[in-house]
Amino acid sequence: MTQRTPPSLLPTDLRPAPSRILVVEDSPLNQMLVTAILAQAGHRAETANNGLEAVMAAQAGGYDLILMDLSMPEMDGLTATRLLRDLPGPAGRVPVVAMTADTDEADRVRCQDAGMNDHVAKPVDRAQLLETVEKWLRASPPDSPARFGPCAPALPAAAGEVLDREVLAQLAQDLDAELLTDVLRQFVAETRDRVARIAQETDRNILTREAHTLKSTAGTFGARALCGAARALEMACRAALADRDGIEGERNGTADTVEDLRDGIPRLAGDAIAAYRAAGYPV
Structure with a gap:
């Protein structure tokens, strides 16, 4: 029986090249966490701050x-993926995996419809991320059809539980x-700035986006109660x-809830x- 030589023991010029992965994420904190996980697994991760940057980077190819x-x-991300799928050649067939805090069926369908x-x-979740990454790096041919699996929603915050240990x-x-x-420390600094913007923002579209990002980062770093409140906001x-003229929202208490x-x-x-400080984290 022929034994394979582990990649780490191969001569440098014979080792497989690390996979090149583009991480498209507007939160520097999430960028840092995801790229660190990918680097530990031996991948080469690069970042883009929004969908427009992603499309521009993907045009050059190589991912x-x-x-x-x-x-x-x-x-x-949905608009960016539609534009990516219009790119000619291999650049338009690179697997795209959504990273999302929205996990219901409608969001799953939107992702799939966008390509x-x-x-x-x-x-x-480190294990789920790496498992999904490896699945699509092994996929052949590169334009294999989508195989969406279940995406478990985040657990609701337990009453009175500030941090998720x-x-x-x-x-x-x-x-x-x-x-x-x-x-x-960066999460704390970013959260303070974001909370200040949330307190002052009058544009509901921007407020929605700020709450969405706070939900994501708070969940990533275990701020469970804050994550739940941001999700509710x-x-x-x-x-x-959803109310076109806003009048119905005023009548049914939606504005007061916000x-x-x-x-x-x-x-x-x-x-x-x-709670971070009480747990021994010097933030």
């Missing part, structure tokens, strides 16, 4: 896989201590926007920061 956030400024191949849930424990396994401290904003949820965000952010 084996694209991980695509959905809600981004400048150009969202995406699969999706992974946010907060990012399991998420923090997983982050401690995925990242070294110094990097984990750095990303938590995002849903309330979407409900208010304001009540908005008012609670700073307290929950403060609770999360205090």
Whole structure:
């Protein structure tokens, strides 16, 4: 029986080239976490801040896989994927995997209709991310049809639970201590800025996007109660926007719900920061 030589023992010039993956994500924190996970698995990860940057990068070719956030400024992930699928040659057939905190059936269908191949849930689960990445890197031919699997929704926050200890424990396994401290500090700084914008924002579309991003980053870093409140605020904003003239929303209390949820965000952010410190994280 012929034994294969492990790649790590092969001469440098005979080792397989690392896969080149484009991470399209507007949150620097999520960029840092995903690229760190991919690098640990031996992949070469590059980043784009929005869908427009992704399309421009993909035009040059050379990517084996694209991980695509959905809600981004400048150009969202669905629009970017439709444009990618119009590119000629291999660039238009690169597998695109959605990274999304929206996990219901309607969102799954939207991803598939846009030309995406699969999706992974946010907060990012290391095992699911790497399993999905490996599946599409092995897919042959590169234009294999989409094989969307179930995308489990995030668990609801337990009453009174500020931090999700399991998420923090997983982050401690995925990242070294110094990097984990750095990303938590950046999360705290980014959250303070975002909370200030949420408190002042009058445009409901922008407020929806800010709540969506806060939901994603808070979930990624285990701020469970804050994540749940941001999710509720995002849903309330979407409900208010669904009323074309806004009058019905005022009558049925949607506007009041938005304001009540908005008012609670700073307290929950403060609770999360205090809980990190109490747990020994120097944020």
